[in-house]
Amino acid sequence: MKNKGFTLIELLVAMTVASVLMGLALVSYQGARKSARDGKRKADLEQIRSALEMCRADTGTYPTSIYNDITCGGQTYLSGTPKDPVTNNSYAYTPSPSGCNPSGSTKCTSYTLCAALEVGGGTVTGCGSCGTGVTCNYKVTNP
Numbered sequence: 001m002k003n004k005g006f007t008l009i010e011l012l013v014a015m016t017v018a019s020v021l022m023g024l025a026l027v028s029y030q031g032a033r034k035s036a037r038d039g040k041r042k043a044d045l046e047q048i049r050s051a052l053e054m055c056r057a058d059t060g061t062y063p064t065s066i067y068n069d070i071t072c073g074g075q076t077y078l079s080g081t082p083k084d085p086v087t088n089n090s091y092a093y094t095p096s097p098s099g100c101n102p103s104g105s106t107k108c109t110s111y112t113l114c115a116a117l118e119v120g121g122g123t124v125t126g127c128g129s130c131g132t133g134v135t136c137n138y139k140v141t142n143p
Helices: 008-059
Strands: 070-072 076-077 091-094 112-115 138-141
Touching: 008 070, 008 112, 008 138, 070 138
Parallel strands: none
Antiparallel strands: 070 076, 091 112, 112 138
């Protein structure tokens, strides 16, 4: 009499192959998610940069803060400034020269806007920290 079915070895081999394939898919999926978040960060910085340039074109100066809205001369150029998709922190923004004030005698004539990318970020000078223990590695400045 012959029994029909799979042997224990055949079942173990099939489960091992399935586990390896699932592990590879998970690693690939995580990499794609990181790249997508980095793309969002770059798009956010370009959106902020665009609002900052419109502000400068209309008022002759950049704002000192962008952490809630981008407002210059009483007009809002970007409502609800985008934030980092993982930490929900604002991106690092530094207007210059140091101590500039749009309504004072020292106008803000340039800026540095930075983010921390998860994939492919190199070392960028002039950005500093993007949060607790996170170094910014992507920078946008005024043209």
